[in-house]
Structure formats: C-alpha cells, structure tokens
Amino acid sequence: MSPAPAALPILKTSHLLGIEGLSVGEITALLDLAEEYVALGRAKEKKSPRLKGRTVINLFFEASTRTQSSFELAGKRLGADVMNMSVRTSSVTKGETLIDTATTLNAMRPDILVVRHQDSGAAAMLARKLDCCVVNAGDGSHEHPTQALLDALTIRRRRGRFEGLTVAICGDVLHSRVARSNIRLLSKVGAHVRLVGPKTLMPAEVARFGVEVFTDMQEGLHGADIVMMLRLQLERMAGAFVPSTREYFRFWGLDRKKLAFAKPGAFVMHPGPMNRGVEIDSAVADDIEVSLIREQVEMGVAIRMAVLDALSRGLPDGERPARVARNGEDS
Amino acid sequence: MSTRRTVFCNARLVDPASGLDARGGLLVENGKIADLGPKLFAEVDRNDPEVIDCRGLVLAPGLIDMRVFTGEPGSEHRETLESASRAAVAGGVTTIIVMPNTDPVIDEPSLVDFIRRRAEATARVRVLPMAALTRHLAGEVMTEMGLLKEAGAVAFTDGDRTIANTRVLRRALAYASTFGVLVVGHAEDPDLTEGTAVNECEYAMRLGLPAAPAAAETMIVERDIRLVELTGARYHFAQISCRASLDAIAAAKKRGLPITCGVAAHHLALNELDVGPYYTFMKVKPPLRSEADRQAMVEGVAAGIIDVIVSSHDPQAADTKRQPFAQAAFGAVGLETLLPVALELCHHNDCDLLHVLKALTSAPAKVLGLDTGVLTKGAPADLVLIDPDVPFVMDPEKLHSRARNTPFEGRRFQGHAVMTFVGGERVYDRAAESRT
Numbered sequence: 001m002s003p004a005p006a007a008l009p010i011l012k013t014s015h016l017l018g019i020e021g022l023s024v025g026e027i028t029a030l031l032d033l034a035e036e037y038v039a040l041g042r043a044k045e046k047k048s049p050r051l052k053g054r055t056v057i058n059l060f061f062e063a064s065t066r067t068q069s070s071f072e073l074a075g076k077r078l079g080a081d082v083m084n085m086s087v088r089t090s091s092v093t094k095g096e097t098l099i100d101t102a103t104t105l106n107a108m109r110p111d112i113l114v115v116r117h118q119d120s121g122a123a124a125m126l127a128r129k130l131d132c133c134v135v136n137a138g139d140g141s142h143e144h145p146t147q148a149l150l151d152a153l154t155i156r157r158r159r160g161r162f163e164g165l166t167v168a169i170c171g172d173v174l175h176s177r178v179a180r181s182n183i184r185l186l187s188k189v190g191a192h193v194r195l196v197g198p199k200t201l202m203p204a205e206v207a208r209f210g211v212e213v214f215t216d217m218q219e220g221l222h223g224a225d226i227v228m229m230l231r232l233q234l235e236r237m238a239g240a241f242v243p244s245t246r247e248y249f250r251f252w253g254l255d256r257k258k259l260a261f262a263k264p265g266a267f268v269m270h271p272g273p274m275n276r277g278v279e280i281d282s283a284v285a286d287d288i289e290v291s292l293i294r295e296q297v298e299m300g301v302a303i304r305m306a307v308l309d310a311l312s313r314g315l316p317d318g319e320r321p322a323r324v325a326r327n328g329e330d331s
Numbered sequence: 332m333s334t335r336r337t338v339f340c341n342a343r344l345v346d347p348a349s350g351l352d353a354r355g356g357l358l359v360e361n362g363k364i365a366d367l368g369p370k371l372f373a374e375v376d377r378n379d380p381e382v383i384d385c386r387g388l389v390l391a392p393g394l395i396d397m398r399v400f401t402g403e404p405g406s407e408h409r410e411t412l413e414s415a416s417r418a419a420v421a422g423g424v425t426t427i428i429v430m431p432n433t434d435p436v437i438d439e440p441s442l443v444d445f446i447r448r449r450a451e452a453t454a455r456v457r458v459l460p461m462a463a464l465t466r467h468l469a470g471e472v473m474t475e476m477g478l479l480k481e482a483g484a485v486a487f488t489d490g491d492r493t494i495a496n497t498r499v500l501r502r503a504l505a506y507a508s509t510f511g512v513l514v515v516g517h518a519e520d521p522d523l524t525e526g527t528a529v530n531e532c533e534y535a536m537r538l539g540l541p542a543a544p545a546a547a548e549t550m551i552v553e554r555d556i557r558l559v560e561l562t563g564a565r566y567h568f569a570q571i572s573c574r575a576s577l578d579a580i581a582a583a584k585k586r587g588l589p590i591t592c593g594v595a596a597h598h599l600a601l602n603e604l605d606v607g608p609y610y611t612f613m614k615v616k617p618p619l620r621s622e623a624d625r626q627a628m629v630e631g632v633a634a635g636i637i638d639v640i641v642s643s644h645d646p647q648a649a650d651t652k653r654q655p656f657a658q659a660a661f662g663a664v665g666l667e668t669l670l671p672v673a674l675e676l677c678h679h680n681d682c683d684l685l686h687v688l689k690a691l692t693s694a695p696a697k698v699l700g701l702d703t704g705v706l707t708k709g710a711p712a713d714l715v716l717i718d719p720d721v722p723f724v725m726d727p728e729k730l731h732s733r734a735r736n737t738p739f740e741g742r743r744f745q746g747h748a749v750m751t752f753v754g755g756e757r758v759y760d761r762a763a764e765s766r767t
Contacts, residue, residue, distance in 0.1 A: 020537070099653050119655030120539040121609030128608075140657065141539030180539060204542070205533040 010310040015127045015134040018143035019184040034306035051080035054111040061087045061117045074304035106130045133311040148181035150303040163190035170196040171230035196220030200241045221261040228269045255281035340372040342385035346706035347689030359712040362754040393425025393713035395695040398641035405434025410646040416454035418666040418732035420759035423715035423748030426457040432490035438463035440482035455758040459485045470494040473503045488515035504564035515567045523547035530603045530618040545573040552576045556583045568592035572617045574627035595643035596672035611659035633682040640690045642669040646734030671744035712755040719746040
C-alpha cells in the first residue's frame with residue numbers, strides 16, 4: 001500500500017483556530033479522515049506512525065481533563081511526543097505574559113501547539129506570534145473547533161447526513177464556545193440550527209448567525225432531530241444570569257417530559273462535563289437509546305487524531321527557520 | 332533688549348475664530364502675534380533669516396488637545412510630559428491638557444504645581460493640567476476645587492472614570508458652579524461596562540468578546556444633563572461615540588444648558604469592525620462603535636454639535652497591549668494622528684478646513700477660557716504650518732511618543748504638520764527632522 005494518498009493536504013491553513021474559515025470540503029475531509037481513526041481506535045493495535053518524531057505541546061490555561069486527555073491520547077496514538085503543560089506549573093502565574101510563555105515554548109521547537117485559554121482570541125494571538133501549528137482547544141467564548149467537529153462526526157454516523165436535520169442547542173449560549181463553533185459548522189453543512197434558553201444567556205445579535213432563537217423548550221425542541229445541551233457554569237447559577245438551579249432545571253433542564261417535544265427517536269448530546277439535575281436529568285443522560293454523550297467522547301479522540309494528522313501534512317520536513325516577529329507588530 | 336521677530340510670508344492664513352481664510356503674512360514679535368493680514372509681507376525678502384516662506388501652506392493657530400493621558404508621574408515608562416510634548420509638536424499640537432489619572436492622582440494643589448513645573452522644565456508645549464473632581468478618583472469625596480483652580484487646574488475631571496454616585500456628582504457640580512469652573516465627564520455606566528472590552532454588536536458576538544451596549548454611554552449622558560440642569564455647572568462631555576448621545580446633547584444645547592462635548596479622532600475614523608482578529612490596539616474607551624455611529628460623529632462635528640476633536644492620547648506599553656483582547660489595556664496614542672484624522676473630514680467633503688480647525692483650536696480654547704487658539708494681534712504666537720494635502724502612510728516607527736499603540740498603522744493619510752511654533756519659538760520642523 002502506498003502512503004501517498006494519506007499525505008494529501010486537507011487544510012488550507014497551518015492552524016486550526018476555529019470553524020469560521022473552514023470550507024465544507026475541509027470539514028468533510030476531516031470527518032472522513034476521522035472515520036479511519038475511529039476504526040483504528042477500535043482495533044487491537046491502535047497506533048499509527050503519522051506523527052512519528054513530531055512534538056505536540058498541550059498548553060492548557062484552563063483545567064480540562066476531558067479535552068486535554070483526548071488530545072494527549074490522539075497525539076500518542078499517532079506516535080508523537082506529547083508534553084502537557086498546565087497553568088499551575090507555568091510562570092504565567094508569576095506575571096509572565098501569555099506571549100512570553102508561548103515564545104519560550106516555541107523555542108523548544110514543537111511542531112504543534114494545542115492551546116486552551118479562558119480568553120477569546122488567545123489562540124489566534126499565539127498563531128500570529130509563533131511559527132508552529134496552533135490548534136485551538138477552546139478560547140474564551142469564541143470557538144472550540146474540535147468539539148464541533150466531533151459533534152458533527154457523531155451526528156453524521158448516526159444520521160448519515162446533515163441536510164434537513166434540525167439541531168436544537170440549549171442553555172448558556174452567551175458564554176459558550178461550543179455553541180458558537182457548532183452553530184458555524186452545522187449551518188455550513190446544511191443543518192437547521194435553533195437556540196433555546198433564557199434571554200440572559202443569549203448573546204445580543206445571535207440571530208445574525210442565521211439561527212432561530214427560542215426561550216421556550218417546548219417550542220424550541222418541537223420536531224428537533226438532535227438536542228444538544230450546554231453546560232451551565234456553576235458560578236453563573238446563583239442569581240447573576242439565572243435565579244437558581246431549581247428554576248433553571250424547571251424551565252430549561254432536559255428531562256423526559258421536555259425531550260418528548262422533540263422528534264421521536266431524537267438524540268441527546270452534551271459536550272461534558274454534565275451538571276446532572278441542572279441542565280440535564282440523569283434519566284436522559286444515561287439512557288443509551290437516546291444519549292450520544294459517551295459516543296461523543298470516543299469521536300473526540302478520532303477527530304483530534306484527524307486534526308493533528310491534517311496539520312502535520314503542512315509541516316516542512318527539514319529545518320524550519322525561526323520566524324522573526326515584525327517590530328511594532330500589534331498584538 | 333532687541334526684539335525677536337519672525338516673519339511668515341506667502342501663507343494661507345486660516346483663523347477659525349474670525350473666519351479668515353486668505354493668502355497673507357504674519358509677524359511674530361517677542362512670542363506674540365504682532366500683525367497679520369493679506370497685504371503683509373507681500374514684497375518681503377525671502378532670503379532674510381527672520382523670514383519663513385510658507386509657500387502657500389496653511390498657517391493656523393496651534394492645536395489644543397483637550398484630552399491627553401501621560402504616565403508622569405507614576406508610569407514614566409509609558410510616557411513623560413517631555414515625550415508627550417515631542418509627540419504633540421510633531422502633530423501640530425501646541426497645548427495639551429493632561430488628565431489627572433496618574434500615580435499619584437492629581438487631586439492636590441501641590442501636584443498641580445508639580446505638573447506645571449515639570450512641564451515648564453521639560454516640555455516643548457504648553458501643558459495645562461486638569462485636576463481630579465473627586466479625591467483619588469474614587470467618586471466619593473470632592474477635591475479642593477477652589478485651591479486647585481488657584482494652583483492652575485484648568486478644569487475638573489475624573490478622567491476616564493464615571494462617577495457612579497449621583498449624589499456625589501450633584502454636589503460636586505453644584506460646588507464647581509460656585510467657582511464657575513468647568514467639569515469634564517466621562518460617560519460610561521460603570522456597572523454595565525464592567526469587564527467588557529468592545530461595543531455590543533454582531534461582530535463582538537462572533538468573536539465571543541464581553542461587550543457593552545452604546546446605551547451604557549447615553550444613559551450617563553442623559554443623567555449628567557439632568558444634573559447640569561439642577562446645578563447650573565459648566566459641563567463638558569470629554570468624548571461621546573454614538574448617535575443617541577449626540578441627539579441628547581443637541582437637545583440639551585437647544586434648551587440653553589451650559590454643555591459642550593468632544594469626540595476622539597479614532598471615533599471619527601474607525602468602527603467596531605476594525606477590531607478585526609482581536610487587534611488590541613483597537614481597544615479604546617469608550618469602544619469603537621457601529622458605522623452608523625461613526626457617521627453620526629462626523630455629522631456632529633460638521634453640524635457643530637460636537638465642539639472639539641481630541642486625541643484621547645493614551646500611551647500603553649507593549650506588555651499591557653500584548654495580551655488576550657479582554658485582558659489588554661484600553662487606549663491608543665493619538666497626538667500625532669489627531670490632525671491627519673481630522674483632515675480626513677475635509678478630504679471627504681464632510682466639512683471645510685475652517686470648520687475642522689475650529690474644533691481643534693478656537694473651540695477648545697473657548698471651552699477652557701484660554702487666550703490661545705486664535706490668529707489675533709496680541710495673542711500668543713502658538714502656530715502650526717500645515718500641508719493639508721501631502722499623502723503619507725502611517726508608520727508607527729516614526730512616532731515620537733514613547734508608546735507605539737496606534738490604531739492607524741498602515742493607514743493612508745493626507746495632510747500633516749510641517750512646522751510648529753510655541754510662543755514664537757520653532758519647536759518642530761519636519762524637514763529638519765527628515766534630514767537627520
């Protein structure tokens with residue numbers, strides 16, 4: 001078997017900063033490649049040598065067991081050396097700027113930097129300053145592209161298509177990068193997207209994404225093929241955005257009664273980690289007939305392998321000249 | 332003692348205060364304008380060392396910038412009075428009004444005195460301090476306005492902070508009106524804008540940035556108008572940025588209230604989309620607004636509802652700007668782009684040169700009660716020679732300010748200051764600078 005087809009380029013850019021800017025062709029190609037890695041992940045021998053000799057650094061400024069371990073496993077299965085750096089062990093807490101930290105890491109010549117940061121635009125900023133590939137593993141309320149890709153892969157495997165599907169995204173859209181990336185991706189590939197939640201958790205002008213916005217779960221879920229729940233951060237429950245957990249669960253928490261408004265056979269998704277009894281009832285979350293939540297985690301590893309693979313195809317084989325930052329370049 | 336003379340011939344004299352826009356000459360003697368007129372020096376010897384041949388360029392009063400933040404005292408690494416003054420003269424600005432937002436805050440007569448003495452010793456332009464309206468800018472206790480005025484404070488402001496407590500503000504305004512001093516306010520509701528970085532709009536939603544609506548400004552504008560009505564204080568809105576605020580101020584002026592307002596140059600030239608892919612140099616306070624609001628600001632200047640154009644010069648060091656957008660500092664340097672941005676209004680036919688220069692010279696002089704900003708016999712010879720048409724591309728490397736955080740990198744401008752004079756002394760000469 002010749003390795004040539006596997007080395008075909010998939011992405012136009014050398015970073016994955018968001019779903020914005022990806023074409024439908026790029027998305028489809030990533031999903032197709034991920035299918036191969038789903039199969040590999042289910043085989044006995046789970047390793048591929050695609051990233052052999054490459055270095056991947058996971059730079060996580062926000063704690064995230066799930067995403068970080070998913071990227072770590074993806075890198076290791078592809079044969080890369082993976083280093084995990086979390087904010088508590090870095091000097092960012094000692095007043096060093098994000099850029100300084102990243103520049104220091106850059107000097108260690110990683111091939112791919114996976115970054116999670118609490119501020120929107122952090123990944124884009126690093127991509128402008130560094131000369132390695134940058135993967136956005138979640139930046140503030142902006143984007144979380146690998147989550148949207150893994151959600152799309154999960155949906156495609158279950159439904160076989162996106163066109164004509166109605167996906168209801170419910171909960172804290174305001175602070176959610178998962179929602180923003182999913183809205184972008186699902187709209188691009190032809191699904192119909194609805195948002196459901198209280199007005200305090202809906203960003204201004206969100207309808208400009210070309211989505212339908214609902215405040216009532218019964219209306220918003222009516223006829224939906226997929227119900228995608230978002231996590232409500234604990235600190236936002238105590239009166240600032242919603243008055244209480246119990247009121248939130250009463251009106252926007254997904255239980256069997258509300259799920260019944262959706263199309264019969266509708267699936268439930270959640271990016272995790274879940275707040276049981278807040279945005280989702282355990283009876284729904286654990287029902288393997290409707291819940292795709294565990295499947296999402298499996299698809300996560302496959303998607304991240306596909307992303308790392310795709311980005312590595314753009315890496316030069318030989319010595320890279322260190323990029324010199326333009327003096328006076330604004331951030 | 333011999334008389335120090337400078338003769339300007341072959342100039343296009345533009346004096347917004349009198350409406351003069353004509354070819355002519357101007358004579359400076361001992362730091363003051365001794366004479367001017369269309370016929371003056373028509374036949375002068377252009378090789379005389381005392382003579383400056385203006386070659387038909389615009390000779391106007393030096394610019395007065397009512398809103399300049401420096402880092403002196405306290406953060407001299409950002410900007411000193413000296414470095415700000417070098418930026419000022421290169422921008423054709425001959426008087427800068429410095430904000431009290433320093434460390435320590437300028438809320439004591441001795442600190443007003445410090446600024447004046449420091450400026451006299453180091454700065455090339457006139458530096459007039461505004462003093463804090465409340466102690467430590469805390470919005471709680473009013474400052475000693477009478478003593479501060481005596482020490483030389485030209486107005487009272489909490490700079491870029493809005494006083495949240497209306498009772499405190501009402502009393503401060505009433506007390507200020509006792510002395511007839513000017514109060515300058517910043518209009519942004521502190522609670523609605525807390526933690527936000529940009530204007531609330533579709534683009535902010537897409538970027539996932541914390542945003543505040545323009546109404547956060549207008550509701551403070553409307554609140555302060557009511558308090559002016561109650562107290563009769565002379566009140567100036569330092570900078571507005573949206574149409575609703577403009578409408579509120581237009582209505583207040585119509586009712587005869589003693590209210591004036593300004594706009595920052597960047598709000599005439601940029602809008603919320605210029606934030607682009609998280610360019611932190613576009614992070615300013617109040618934030619860049621919608622294109623409709625930007626157009627309203629231009630209309631406001633053209634209609635004379637907006638009295639003055641300011642730079643809102645706010646130098647920031649690289650480390651505070653090179654941060655994720657929400658964490659980055661607010662502010663943009665502007666002393667050297669104030670005139671080029673304002674001249675865009677002329678080149679776009681929004682208003683004529685006289686009108687634009689009025690918002691930069693005689694209007695701020697009138698608001699502050701200064702004797703500069705005019706071409707009149709006996710007035711201080713603070714002058715700027717402007718080439719209004721010369722094209723150039725904005726290069727941050729050529730800025731004189733200690734900071735480089737300009738939102739105008741790479742912008743194509745037309746028109747800038749060629750020479751600048753303060754009290755008859757030549758403090759800037761672009762040709763000499765480019766020779767070195």
